Every structure is written in C-alpha cells, then in structure tokens.
C-alpha cells in the first residue's frame with residue numbers, strides 16, 4: 001500500500017489503458033450497461049454520454065428508485081432527506097451539476113449544536129456566535145486551530161483530482177487515484193483517525209469528544225475508523241454546507257435525463273462473460289439476456305449488500321468488507337427537553353451529537369423540508385435520529401415527550417471502516433468496472449461522482465476513445 005511516485009504511476013497507467021483498449025474492437029455505437037441508478041450510476045451515464053467519439057447506447061438498471069441512497073420521505077405533505085443530505089462547499093462536481101441544471105441551494109443547514117455524553121452536555125452552543133467560538137477555543141484550544149488547518153490542507157490536495165480528471169487521467173485502482181490527489185492519502189487508509197490526529201499533537205479531549213461525535217453522526221462509527229474517511233468526516237463539519245432545494249435526488253434524476261440512457265426498473269442477478277469478450281446480463285424477473293460491450297457496476301458489492309453472480313470469468317472476484325447499518329428514524333413530535341436538561345421544549349437545540357460510544361443513538365437533529373430554507377415556513381417539527389440499531393419504544397420515549405408519526409429507514413449506509421480494505425480495483429476485467437470500491441476510502445455523494453468519472457474514462461478508453469485527447473475531454477467544459 002506504499003505509494004510510489006505519481007509520475008511512474010501515470011506512465012504505467014497510460015500503458016495499461018493502451019493495452020486494455022488494444023484488446024477490443026471499436027464498435028461504432030457501443031452498448032454499455034450500468035447497474036445502479038444512484039449518484040454513481042447516473043453520473044457515469046452522464047459522463048459517458050458526453051464523451052465525444054463514443055456515441056454509446058446506455059441502459060441503466062436499478063432495483064430501487066433513481067437516487068438510491070439519496071432519498072426523501074414525505075411527512076405530512078413535506079419531503080425530508082433520509083439518506084445523503086449534506087454537501088460540502090468544495091464538492092465541485094455536485095455544485096456544478098446543481099448550477100448546470102438550474103437547481104437552487106437550500107440554505108441554513110446548521111443550527112446550534114451540542115455534545116451530549118448521556119447525562120449532560122459537555123459543550124453546547126448559545127445565541128452568540130462570538131461566544132460560541134470563544135468557548136470552543138477555550139475547551140479544545142490549539143487542537144481546534146490545528147485540525148482546521150489540517151482539513152484545509154487536505155481539501156487543497158483533494159481538489160487536485162479535478163484537474164487530473166480534466167486532463168484525461170483515469171486509474172484502475174483506488175490507491176492510484178488517491179495518490180493522484182496526494183501520495184500521503186494512502187497512508188491515511190492504514191492508520192485510525194485517532195492515531196493520525198495524535199501523531200500531529202491533537203489532544204485526547206478533541207479526539208474523544210468533537211472528532212468522535214462527528215464520526216458518529218456522519219458514519220455511525222468512531223475515531224477507530226481510518227484517517228482518510230475520518231478527515232472527510234471532519235470536513236463535513238465545516239461551515240457553508242448545503243443541500244439541494246427540492247431534494248438532492250433531483251441531481252441523479254437530471255443526470256439520467258441528460259444522458260438519454262434507457263432506464264430499466266430491473267434487478268440484475270448475474271453478469272456473464274461471453275466467448276467474444278462481451279457481457280450478458282441475467283435478470284431476476286425477465287428472461288431476456290441482452291449483451292453489452294462494457295458493464296459498469298454502480299452499487300456496493302459485499303456479501304451483506306449484494307448477491308451478484310459473475311459467470312464464466314477467468315478468475316473469481318472477492319469483495320471483502322461489510323456495510324454499516326444505520327437506522328434513520330424520522331419523528332414528527334416534540335423532543336423530551338427534560339432528558340437533555342433544557343428548561344422547555346422551545347430551548348431544545350437543533351443538533352444533538354453524542355460522544356459516548358455506548359449510547360443507543362448517534363445523533364438527534366431537527367430537520368426541515370427539502371423545499372424550504374431551514375427555519376422558514378410553518379412545517380411541523382420533524383426530528384431525525386441516527387442509531388446503529390432500531391430504537392425501542394422505551395428509547396423513543398426517552399428522546400421524545402410526544403410523538404405523532406414515526407418512520408424508520410434501514411440503511412446499509414456506508415462501509416464499516418474497521419481496517420478491512422477492499423481490493424480497490426475499479427477494473428474487474430477489461431470492459432467490466434466497479435465504481436463503489438472507492439467507498440472504502442470514503443463514502444460520499446461527491447466521491448460517487450469522482451469514481452463515476454474515473455470509471456467512465458476507463459470504459460471509454462476500453463472502447464477505443466483516446467481519453468487524453470483534448471477533444472475527448474470536452475464534457476468537462478459542460479460541467
């Protein structure tokens with residue numbers, strides 16, 4: 001896992017791409033299947049459709065509605081995000097998609113937050129921003145400033161991927177893709193967030209409280225997760241976060257439409273390698289077996305998330321790792337202010353993050369409908385609870401003094417970042433690609449798009465397009 005020099009990797013990669021493309025014919029209108037219609041699958045369809053010289057016929061298959069883990073639920077006539085909800089201001093692709101499709105940002109995501117340890121708040125924001133900053137600094141001191149700088153530096157390095165992709169470089173595995181951002185990123189996969197922060201002198205108090213709370217709300221896990229995902233998570237606690245007015249899933253819908261791909265509401269059971277090097281798909285409820293020049297898997301594939309069959313391939317594929325169960329409980333009701341020591345219901349803060357690993361919930365946050373800015377309008381109070389196990393009636397009664405409606409969504413949400421690293425191969429076989437292997441570095445909507453663009457370039461190269469030809473990159477101008 002030690003990174004070698006970036007230049008060596010790039011020349012190796014170019015050779016690899018040339019070899020891969022030489023093995024295949026150059027069909028005039030290649031047929032491409034994409035399995036999964038979340039942000040990864042739909043953005044892959046979009047990038048492929050915008051690749052000059054490719055002219056593909058794309059079929060997108062999904063067993064669930066378009067958007068996948070970007071989903072909403074309707075409560076009393078209002079839609080609320082239940083899956084991927086928060087975007088970072090430096091998520092360039094998501095931002096550009098939103099602008100390109102004329103979508104508006106929803107404002108005011110962060111309210112007052114507090115860190116709850118099961119018996120009381122170790123830190124809680126008040127009405128005055130200046131005092132909030134001062135008391136955070138008082139509690140975490142130098143560590144707060146240092147982490148802020150570290151995350152800023154990491155984001156600068158992370159952003160290199162956009163130029164690398166604009167220049168037509170694609171990578172057959174995750175290690176090479178991360179090295180293109182910064183060679184040190186791969187080392188971050190090998191140590192925990194706690195180890196990484198301690199190495200640079202961050203205090204135990206910061207790690208146990210703030211870093212732990214942010215990991216619990218963003219990934220349902222702790223600072224034992226690896227440092228790369230931990231840093232992505234810490235970046236997700238910065239200011240300027242946004243979501244899409246009307247719901248984030250508008251983006252995958254718009255990408256699918258813009259790609260002109262055919263959408264099929266179908267579960268794929270198996271991928272068969274034909275003797276001519278093409279692929280056939282077998283479905284759960286349909287006897288047809290269409291064949292394709294390339295297939296892109298845009299869904300998690302671990303034993304606990306998927307049961308794809310891979311038939312007739314020269315080698316067996318292994319997909320180690322598990323996905324973390326996150327239970328999202330949406331409650332229309334009133335928080336039990338006594339549990340948290342507030343004077344009354346109106347004093348309850350918007351975001352209660354937890355720092356105690358043994359607590360039965362990870363976070364409790366006020367949610368606002370997707371089609372209005374936070375705090376605007378008179379929608380009924382809706383709260384989102386994240387937990388690792390379904391909440392019992394008793395647990396709900398601890399958190400809420402009154403409940404009108406409850407909805408529970410069981411997510412296989414993101415990988416378990418417990419040190420199991422997947423093979424990290426985007427290329428499973430020439431012409432067969434897997435986007436979601438990138439989730440083992442970090443699962444996020446923007447990561448899905450970065451993985452999708454990488455895989456779209458690998459597939460285009462396999463199908464005979466010179467992806468480093470400036471003309472072949474014109475789709476980025478449209479972004």
Ligand SMILES: Cc1cc2nc3c(=O)[nH]c(=O)nc-3n(C[C@H](O)[C@H](O)[C@H](O)COP(=O)(O)OP(=O)(O)OC[C@H]3O[C@@H](n4cnc5c(N)ncnc54)[C@H](O)[C@@H]3O)c2cc1C
Pocket residue numbers: 035036037038039040041061062063064065067068069070082083084085086087266267268269298299300306308326328411412413414436443444445446448
């Ligand atoms: C509760 C929660 C909160 C999150 N919060 C954030 C956040 O705030 N910010 C952020 O950036 N990210 C967040 N994420 C992560 C983000 O939502 C995901 O990384 C991203 O949406 C994954 O998109 P995807 O397209 O790769 O996969 P998915 O959205 O899972 O799409 C895969 C699709 O493949 C389909 N599929 C699977 N198997 C088959 C088959 N055999 N045949 C046909 N179709 C199949 C499924 O139906 C599914 O729709 C969150 C996720 C969850 C669950």
